[in-house]
Amino acid sequence: MSTAWNEGYFTDEGYTYSYCREINPVFQRYCLLLRGIATVESADAYHCELGFGQGVSINIHAAANPGSYVGTDFHPAQAAHAIGLANACDSNARLYDDSFEQLLARNDLPQFDSISLHGIWTWVSRDNQKLIVEFARRHLKPGGLLYIDYNCLPGWSPSAPLRQLFSLHDRFASKTSARPAERIEAALNFSEALLAANPKYAHAAPGMSANLQSIKGQNRQYIAHEYFNRDWNCMYFSDVVDALVHAKLDYATTAVPLDAVDALNLSAEGMDFLQGIEHPIMREQARDYFVNQNFRRDLYVRGTSRLSATERREHLLNTRFVLLQRAESVSGTVKGPAGEASLQVEIYGPVLEALAANDYAPKTLRQVLGASPALAYGDLEQAVNVLVGMGVAAPCQSEAAENRVQARCDDLNLQLCKRSLYGNTIQIMASPVTGGGVPVSRFQQLFLIAIKHGKKQPSEWAQLAWSIIAEQGEGILKGDTALTTAEENIAELNEQAQAFAEQSLVILNALKIV
Numbered sequence: 001m002s003t004a005w006n007e008g009y010f011t012d013e014g015y016t017y018s019y020c021r022e023i024n025p026v027f028q029r030y031c032l033l034l035r036g037i038a039t040v041e042s043a044d045a046y047h048c049e050l051g052f053g054q055g056v057s058i059n060i061h062a063a064a065n066p067g068s069y070v071g072t073d074f075h076p077a078q079a080a081h082a083i084g085l086a087n088a089c090d091s092n093a094r095l096y097d098d099s100f101e102q103l104l105a106r107n108d109l110p111q112f113d114s115i116s117l118h119g120i121w122t123w124v125s126r127d128n129q130k131l132i133v134e135f136a137r138r139h140l141k142p143g144g145l146l147y148i149d150y151n152c153l154p155g156w157s158p159s160a161p162l163r164q165l166f167s168l169h170d171r172f173a174s175k176t177s178a179r180p181a182e183r184i185e186a187a188l189n190f191s192e193a194l195l196a197a198n199p200k201y202a203h204a205a206p207g208m209s210a211n212l213q214s215i216k217g218q219n220r221q222y223i224a225h226e227y228f229n230r231d232w233n234c235m236y237f238s239d240v241v242d243a244l245v246h247a248k249l250d251y252a253t254t255a256v257p258l259d260a261v262d263a264l265n266l267s268a269e270g271m272d273f274l275q276g277i278e279h280p281i282m283r284e285q286a287r288d289y290f291v292n293q294n295f296r297r298d299l300y301v302r303g304t305s306r307l308s309a310t311e312r313r314e315h316l317l318n319t320r321f322v323l324l325q326r327a328e329s330v331s332g333t334v335k336g337p338a339g340e341a342s343l344q345v346e347i348y349g350p351v352l353e354a355l356a357a358n359d360y361a362p363k364t365l366r367q368v369l370g371a372s373p374a375l376a377y378g379d380l381e382q383a384v385n386v387l388v389g390m391g392v393a394a395p396c397q398s399e400a401a402e403n404r405v406q407a408r409c410d411d412l413n414l415q416l417c418k419r420s421l422y423g424n425t426i427q428i429m430a431s432p433v434t435g436g437g438v439p440v441s442r443f444q445q446l447f448l449i450a451i452k453h454g455k456k457q458p459s460e461w462a463q464l465a466w467s468i469i470a471e472q473g474e475g476i477l478k479g480d481t482a483l484t485t486a487e488e489n490i491a492e493l494n495e496q497a498q499a500f501a502e503q504s505l506v507i508l509n510a511l512k513i514v
Contacts, residue, residue: 016221019428019437020057021391022255022297023049023116023147025065026435030319030395031299032145034260034385035253036312038305039145041398042067045113048139050103050132051120055082055095056426060437062091063412064430065397066404067113069093072103089412100124100131104138112139116147121240125231129243136302137247146249146300151234155294158205160234162212165191166227181220184228188216237296238285249300251281256297258389261382264336265291291337313377317366320396321384322433322510326503327356330392343386350375351383355393360510362396362433394434402432406512413513417452420445421468431511438511443493447500448514458497465497466490 021027025047029039045067052058052071059082062069071093073079079097086093096103103109115136121129136146169187178186195202195209202208215223235243241251258264262271270290277283287293307315323330330352333340354371355363363371369380387393396402409430416426424442431438440448446468447461455461466489469475476483476492483489508514 016219016225017054017056017425019060020118021394021436022149023057023118024061024434024436025114026395026397028114028116028145028147028255028299030388031253031255031257032301033307033312033315033319034257036307036309037252037301038307038311041401042113043401043404046070046110048109048112048115050100050115050117050135052078052082052095053119054078055085056428057118057437058082058093058095059085059089059091059412060428060430061435062086062093063089063408064405064432064435064437066401068110070095070109070112072096072098072100074099085412085415088415089408091408091412100128100135104131104135109139111141112144113141114145114147115140118147118149119225121148121150122233122235123225123229123231124233126233128231129233133243133247136244136249140247140249140302142303143305144302145252146244146247146302147255147298148240148244148300149255149295149297150240151232152240152288152293152296153234153236154289155292156234158208159211159294161201161205162191162208162215163227163232165194167230167232170228171230180224184220184223187228188212188223192216236285237288237293237298238281240296240298241281244300248302250302250304251284252299252301252304254297255299256389257385258334258336260385261336261389263338264334264341265338267338270338316381317369318364320362320364320398321355321368321388321393322362322396323352323355323360323387323393323507324438324511325392325507327352329503330387331390334386334390343383347375347379347383348387351380351387359506362510394436396433397435401435402512405432405435408432409512417445417449420449422472429513431513433511438508438513440508440513443496444500444504447497448508451514458501459494461500462490462493462497465493 025045029041032039043066047061047065047067047069049058049069049071052073055073055078058069058071069091071082072095073082074097076097079095083095086095098106117132121132140146166187169190170183173190174183174186192212195212215227266274274283274287274290277286332343334343350372351368354368357371365380365384368384369375369377372380384393388395409432413429416429419426420442427439427441428437429440429445443465446465450461450464455464466486470486470489476489478492483492505514
């Protein structure tokens with residue numbers, strides 16, 4: 001293996017401060033339950049995240065879930081940032097800057113109930129992939145789950161040569177003294193010039209020019225880590241299945257709830273064709289061709305325990321759910337690879353009304369069913385699953401787990417709000433109800449600070465927010481227009497504060513963030 005600590009990974013630019021809901025243990029257990037796979041909520045569970053980036057997700061989950069977390073990210077600056085967040089909420093998360101090889105050599109690690117890796121598999125060497133599999137073989141409990149996401153074929157087939165151009169230009173044609181942003185721009189401009197010179201590749205992949213323009217508009221931190229690493233191993237789904245079998249892992253399901261709704265993903269011809277395939281791996285691989293899959297989010301289990309249909313239904317009926325936005329603001333349509341579908345008012349109306357009752361307090365599926373007696377159970381289950389898939393609802397952990405982690409979430413959220421005094425880096429807060437992160441913008445976090453200081457009126461929240469950003473010489477961008485006067489900025493903040501009071505506070509209260 002390479003003696004350079006970064007092993008070809010693009011470390012000149014830090015990773016984004018993003019959050020990944022798919023590695024929330026509560027969400028993972030729900031996805032497995034949907035497919036009838038037994039899971040257990042445990043107060044003593046051990047979880048591991050490999051390659052945690054800036055540590056936003058692992059710290060949210062370590063605060064909002066009972067049990068203990070271990071994680072590593074070999075970028076020392078990112079590990080330092082993550083450790084700082086962990087110290088803020090006393091989650092006892094053990095976070096390292098070990099390489100996978102160093103982590104595997106440790107003798108002080110437990111057996112884990114879950115191991116998750118987000119944005120890792122495709123972007124590391126084959127040697128590191130083998131180390132990941134060996135880590136799972138040694139440290140994942142029987143019955144434990146592994147989450148993995150990765151770029152995949154066939155969907156990436158047309159774009160892979162473009163990604164190769166970026167990486168090669170950075171490796172061979174960029175000035176070593178240039179700043180990361182300059183190197184990225186140079187590689188993008190080089191690729192744009194190449195396509196403009198009318199190579200045959202551009203005719204074979206006619207959408208590449210538009211694809212490149214889309215990439216040029218993306219966050220530069222994301223571009224750096226997505227496209228500029230030396231290693232990039234794009235695989236078929238079946239290749240990953242074959243790699244993970246050495247850790248005794250069986251493919252269970254995707255961590256994409258909407259994948260369970262065939263009509264959103266497949267044509268009638270596609271559904272008929274796939275029904276004729278008996279082997280589950282062959283069927284799943286063939287499905288990727290129908291949806292032209294380019295990114296997979298998958299759950300594997302080390303020893304699958306299946307529930308009967310009756311057990312599955314009982315577990316779902318006892319699962320609590322909560323809305324993440326006001327019922328009236330939920331879109332009336334949902335999109336999938338097969339197109340857009342309308343949400344049937346006669347089904348979704350009663351479900352949303354039931355979930356919104358009692359100030360949006362979480363409710364079990366059994367309670368929602370009791371409040372909507374005209375609904376068939378199958379329609380209710382699918383409706384709630386679609387709402388979760390859309391990101392407007394979330395499964396919840398037990399009230400006992402919620403109470404156990406409330407203080408840790410409060411501590412972390414306080415630190416995140418304090419950070420909003422200086423910038424908008426992390427716009428996520430931890431919910432003890434869902435065990436996961438909830439989007440809360442910088443200004444909303446400033447409004448929460450105002451509320452904690454006893455200010456009751458939205459105009460007071462707006463004034464506090466303006467006093468902070470004005471002192472820092474900042475202003476608000478409304479659409480594409482920069483607001484230049486104090487009056488314009490305060491008016492915009494007043495609007496946002498009023499909307500926060502009328503629409504968001506009730507949700508954040510239900511999620512026990514406020």
